[in-house]
Amino acid sequence: MKRFKNLLIIVGFAVATVLTVNVAFAQSLLIRIEEPETPSNLSSLKINFVTMDIENREVLVKCFKQGPLDAGFSQFGSDITTIAGGDTGFCLADSSVLTTAGEYKFYATAEAGIDTSTSQTVTVYSDYTGPGKPKDFKVEYKDSCEDKVSFKTADDGGETTKVNIYRSTSKNFEANAGTLAHTVVVGSNTSASATISRPCGDKYYYGAMALDDTGNHSDIVVQTISKTETVTITVSETEETVFGDIIQAIATEGGNLPQVTEEIESGEVAGASEDGTEGDESDEDGVEGEVEGAQNSLILGISKQGWVIILFALLLVGILLLRKKKQN
Known part of the structure; x- marks a missing residue:
């Protein structure tokens, strides 16, 4: 016994x-995907993934999405085969996937032999349609070393949330961080003005464009110098965020931003977006934890x-x- x-x-x-x-x-077998920056104004998103298979097999990856008009998740793009043991790659969500502005959810699956793994689900708000172009743009030169710039934003249904004002002593210049003079936080269909200081004796030429919450911008409106002459401004597409432009402008101009006095038409919506939701934190710690756990086991x-x-x-x-x- x-x-x-x-x-x-x-x-x-x-x-x-x-x-x-x-x-x-x-x-x-593991798969993880990155957290895209949200909101996004890109018409094409690369959602990176990483796979790992300790049994050193080829891994088949499939990408899935659910858009604002979708009842559920569906696969997009072709199946992706990685090298044995796992690899990195991306799910491409282009304009055929991002068909309308709104919230999109993504995840990916991995298959190796009889084993399967599903990634976490990530969410991104996509909007790559820009606001309307400001109108009634005027520049008034004052004797007190100041210039008054006035305009009215487009009636674009709330797309406009701010207007960037650019200036240069040249009649032909580029709208970028170095020529950014001021940003007026203002809503759609609203008259506004900004009185901007300048070095006495210098003459500046101006232009402006509207932006929305995701960084899309309108066409630029330029100053009319005379009946036969206007300012010519090209737009640098490297500009993405107003706050980044202001910081860079401070560095470019030695920290001397012009003094500004704003006037915004009362009774209209004028202010930054009230949506104070912060983006989801990176899930890198989770990735490391899962991979380390699998290896240790x-x-x-x-x-x-x-x-x-x-x-x-x-x-x-x-x-x-x-x-x-x-x-x-």
Whole structure:
């Protein structure tokens, strides 16, 4: 009876070992995708993914999306095959996927042999349609070393949330961080003005364009110098955020921003977006935790065959111990 109990202990330990191995290998295939920056004004998004398969098999990746007009998730793009063991790649959500402004959700799956893994779901707000062009643009030169710039924003249904004013001593210049003079926070269909200081004796030429919350901009409106002459301004598409432009402008001009006095038509919506929701934090820690956990559960990457050898060795040791105890 005692010998039978000892045998049960050995068999139970062996079963537990097998179960532990199966759980470990169930997590050998992993896939994670990045958190896109949101909101996004890009008409094409590359959502990067990373796959890992400790059994060194080819991994098949599929990308899925749910848009504002979709009832559920559906696959987009072709299947993606990675090299053995895993790799990095991306799911391309272009204009055929981002068909309208709104919230999009994405995830990806990985398949290797009979094993599957599903990534986390990420969300991005996509809007790459710009606001309307400001109108009634006027520049008034004052004697007190100031220039008054006035305009009216387009009636674009709330797309406009701010207007950038650019200036230069040249009649032909580029709208970028170095020529950004001021940003007026103002809503759609609203008259506004900004009185901007300048070095006495210098003459500046002006232009302006509207922006929305996602960084899309309108066509630029320029100053009319005379009946036959206007200012020529080209737009630098490297500009994405107003706050980044202001910081860069400070560095470019030695920290001396012009003094500004604003006037905005009362009774209209004028102010920054009230949506104070912060973007989701990066999930990189989660990626590292899962990968590290999978590696640790395998105990230095021992294969299934290795675990079988270890299991038989344990059984053999148990049998020998029983025989020795019987002889004693």
